[in-house]
Amino acid sequence: MSDPGVGVPLRLITIPWSHYCEKARWALDRAGVPYREDAYLPLAHALPSLRAGGRRSVPVLVTRAGAVSDSTDILRYADAFVPSEHALFSGEPGARRDDIEALEERFDRELGPASRRVAYFHLLPDEEGAFALMGGSLRSLEGAGAAPPWWFGRRVFRAYYPIARAVMKRVMRIDAAGAERSRGKLRAVFDAVNERLRDGRPFLVGDRFSAADLTFAALAAPLIVPERHPVPFPFAGLPAVLRELIEALRAEPAGAFVQRLYREQRHRKAGPPAGG
Template sequence: MSDPGAGAPFRLITIPFSHFCEKARWALDRAGVPYREEAYLPLAHALPSRRAGGRRAVPVLVSRAGAICDSTDILRYADACVPVEHALFPGEPDPRRAEVEALEERFDRELGPAVRRIAYFHLLPDEEAMFSVMRRSLRALEGAGVASPWWFGRGTFRAYFPVVRAIMRRMMRVDAAGAERSLGKLRAVLDAVNERLRDGRPFLVGDRFSSADLTFAALAAPLIAPEHHPVSFPPAGELPAGLRELIEALRGEPAGAFVQRLYRDHRHQRAGLRADG
């Protein structure tokens, strides 16, 4: 997880349970980039993000040189900190580079938004489940030395949540029709990944871990609940029944098993730094 030291040269502004933030967090951890994570609730993140030089979305990686405001750009930054043979993006003129980039772009465009809408569709009606997700996210960060923000507490959450829920439903179109469309997009991506894995390959492209693997695993994680995720998921009994059933079904697919294996074997693995740092 993040370096808790106050002297870390980077700040990572996140919603701690955001899968796009996990994508960036994973790449930075893998590259050994020291950073301090600053966690916010949804919507409360927008002002800190903009003040840091980003847009309203997170993650934002902040350094003395400026802000990096896109999860893929953060992956590319992290790639510059590791040896070429461990890079997430194959170097030119490697023909696999275009395939890796195309898969990552598809996962960002289709999988990420679909997973987010489906998860919120099930979680937003259930205040206790949402509080459990938030509580576990922040406790995981506390375990890495990150202090809980001022708003962490049931009383503050109860006052804040109804307003946030209404805004999120409207802004992200979190309704039954939207969730159904997102299920279709999720199914199309998972079917494609299941088909790709049919030949027993260890990774989505070639014989090494790439940004396609990292992005797929991170963005699918909220609907797979992998054991080795740094932000622990609530136990099944604390999740709404519909979400619990979906997670159980997806974990049994080849793509779900693939996500679980990547988290077990690669989430806490360091790629190594270049000799020149």
């Protein structure tokens, strides 16, 4: 597949179940930007990311002009391929645009790390749950025609997992105290979104889908497990305490909002720009 207008293949380097990678994937899918997804296990993603010109984190979008190595920058990249009135960041009056950008930044800074730490705190001790998540990711990639590297297999992961888990816990500060702090941040963000939705508005800002909506839905997804997520989360195989948290958050207005956005917006195309 090709980079629109330049004939150079795009690659999206990911950890397939990463919510920041899902944020980037959603924006590219919505804009109709074709790409190949190169998926890696946690930690194993770092070297390919660096080689592509990104950082040690993913997602990294490899384009003709170089690497785009931040999920928000990938959203802005995707905006170039849709009509301005349907762009994730533009097409709104100044105050609304500022509101979208402020919400998107807050979700990136607070919700993303918090939901990841809480989810991993409960999931990492449960090897079978982690294997189920990985297996679902592999099947979804294979079904979409994306071929993981030869070593990206379940047998390799079982041998690799104890090392990966130890490093992830240290690097991401995944412990009881960190998880409790993240629960507090998660609670604050959900309370703010619940309050914003009290008036029945269909989207967080204005009357159309924006970067604020996409970012909230994608970064909350690990703790909502919405239908139509392109990478299936094995809800029944998750630890009981994590399932209870997911069910509680789903019942809130913000959780219902995430589920609706995945049903109504996740696979909707924004369309090419006029004359494009």
